[in-house]
Amino acid sequence: MKKQNLLVILTGVAVGIAALALTALGNPANMGFCIACFERDTAGALGLHSAAKVQYLRPEILGLILGACVMALATKEFRAKSGSAPATRFFLGALVMIGALVFLGCPLRMVLRLGGGDLNALVGLAGFAAGIAVGALFLKKGFTLRRNYTAGRIEGSILPSVALLLVVLGLAVPAIFKASTEGPGAKHAPFLIALAIALVVGALAQRARLCMAGGIRDAILLKDCHLLYGGLAIFVTVLIGNLILGKFSLGFRSQPIAHSSELWNFLGMVIVGWGSVLLGGCPLRQLILAGEGSGDSAVTVFGMVLGAALAHNFNLAGSADSVNDAGEFVRGGISGAGKLVVGLAIAALLVISLLNSKKEAPEHA
Amino acid sequence: MLDARGLLCPMPVVMVQKELKKSAPAVLEILVDDKCAVENITRCAQTNGYEAAVQNRDGDMLVTLKKK
Numbered sequence: 001m002k003k004q005n006l007l008v009i010l011t012g013v014a015v016g017i018a019a020l021a022l023t024a025l026g027n028p029a030n031m032g033f034c035i036a037c038f039e040r041d042t043a044g045a046l047g048l049h050s051a052a053k054v055q056y057l058r059p060e061i062l063g064l065i066l067g068a069c070v071m072a073l074a075t076k077e078f079r080a081k082s083g084s085a086p087a088t089r090f091f092l093g094a095l096v097m098i099g100a101l102v103f104l105g106c107p108l109r110m111v112l113r114l115g116g117g118d119l120n121a122l123v124g125l126a127g128f129a130a131g132i133a134v135g136a137l138f139l140k141k142g143f144t145l146r147r148n149y150t151a152g153r154i155e156g157s158i159l160p161s162v163a164l165l166l167v168v169l170g171l172a173v174p175a176i177f178k179a180s181t182e183g184p185g186a187k188h189a190p191f192l193i194a195l196a197i198a199l200v201v202g203a204l205a206q207r208a209r210l211c212m213a214g215g216i217r218d219a220i221l222l223k224d225c226h227l228l229y230g231g232l233a234i235f236v237t238v239l240i241g242n243l244i245l246g247k248f249s250l251g252f253r254s255q256p257i258a259h260s261s262e263l264w265n266f267l268g269m270v271i272v273g274w275g276s277v278l279l280g281g282c283p284l285r286q287l288i289l290a291g292e293g294s295g296d297s298a299v300t301v302f303g304m305v306l307g308a309a310l311a312h313n314f315n316l317a318g319s320a321d322s323v324n325d326a327g328e329f330v331r332g333g334i335s336g337a338g339k340l341v342v343g344l345a346i347a348a349l350l351v352i353s354l355l356n357s358k359k360e361a362p363e364h365a
Numbered sequence: 366m367l368d369a370r371g372l373l374c375p376m377p378v379v380m381v382q383k384e385l386k387k388s389a390p391a392v393l394e395i396l397v398d399d400k401c402a403v404e405n406i407t408r409c410a411q412t413n414g415y416e417a418a419v420q421n422r423d424g425d426m427l428v429t430l431k432k433k
Contacts, residue, residue: 077400079399084371084373139376140379144372144376145373147371209401217375218375221375222378222379222409222412223412224405280375296373
């Protein structure tokens with residue numbers, strides 16, 4: 001087996017085991033990792049939204065950035081770069097986050113949900129793949145957010161520095177951050193253990209170039225399935241783990257922190273897939289690239305945090321299936337405002353894709 | 366020579382793939398500044414019957430593809 005394939009498979013297995021461990025240690029079900037949910041929780045911890053049930057400074061996000069940063073420094077791959085359409089990237093980051101919160105999970109959580117038997121994630125996967133296919137079509141048509149350029153070291157260090165500062169504050173004065181007392185935000189693994197696990201996963205993801213969108217994109221665009229193996233390895237690992245631990249529950253209804261409004265699961269992930277291709281990587285990959293010194297990815301992460309705040313301040317995020325006091329099943333889904341914004345987000349992706357696509361000859365030096 | 370510096374993945378490898386399909390050159394040089402791009406281009410080259418060699422050039426990387 002090729003070395004690169006082996007690395008991405010081993011990283012996928014490590015991410016799967018880490019997700020199972022984090023769930024066993026206190027994270028919500030099928031949410032060992034979720035970049036969207038955890039950035040949303042972190043936005044809540046910082047007081048950027050006031051949804052009381054989803055506020056917690058998630059060390060997983062901070063650890064992923066710092067782990068990637070340490071690995072990039074160790075392998076001399078840390079390069080401060082920026083200048084590739086930062087405002088567009090900020091906006092796309094917000095759209096991707098809103099799409100993910102409509103579905104209730106990033107692409108990584110989508111795979112973890114699948115491994116837990118949540119068939120709504122299969123609908124999400126179909127939407128994700130459809131969105132990636134549309135994005136890939138625009139890449140073929142010449143879509144580009146233009147070049148980035150070498151920047152000062154400080155530009156590439158902003159997000160890793162913020163992550164480090166938040167770790168220090170989270171350990172030294174945790175009371176300054178908002179923290180849920182009930183709901184998903186109240187469920188979390190111990191801070192230091194989650195941080196340590198995320199540091200390792202961040203370092204591995206940096207080496208393996210793990211990207212949930214990249215796997216499907218490269219298979220469509222380049223007939224290269226290399227990155228797909230990572231996603232498959234995560235799925236198989238989590239599936240086996242959940243079967244052994246008795247956590248596997250196959251079905252659509254009442255899955256943990258998920259809803260069964262399938263059209264909106266599909267469309268939410270269309271936004272995530274399409275937006276991720278335009279951005280050059282999924283939400284996880286954006287964290288890793290920001291750790292490697294990409295100012296453009298740091299801006300994207302800030303956009304995602306804003307998107308998370310907007311999603312909850314304006315009731316755009318999905319609400320999970322539930323059971324009412326009479327014991328009846330209540331189907332979750334999204335609000336009228338959420339549906340409107342999903343439509344607008346898809347329209348915005350189309351406009352951005354069209355306006356940044358151009359037929360051009362290859363650029364020769 | 367293709368200049369793919371500053372372009373995020375998968376753009377460098379997409380450029381290379383287009384060029385290989387368009388003109389099937391005996392030799393193709395690509396200037397990149399990202400190791401991830403080097404890895405992607407190398408895999409693409411192998412799939413298309415090329416061998417890849419990488420040299421450092423003033424902090425960037427010059428990937429030379431030669432038809433096998």
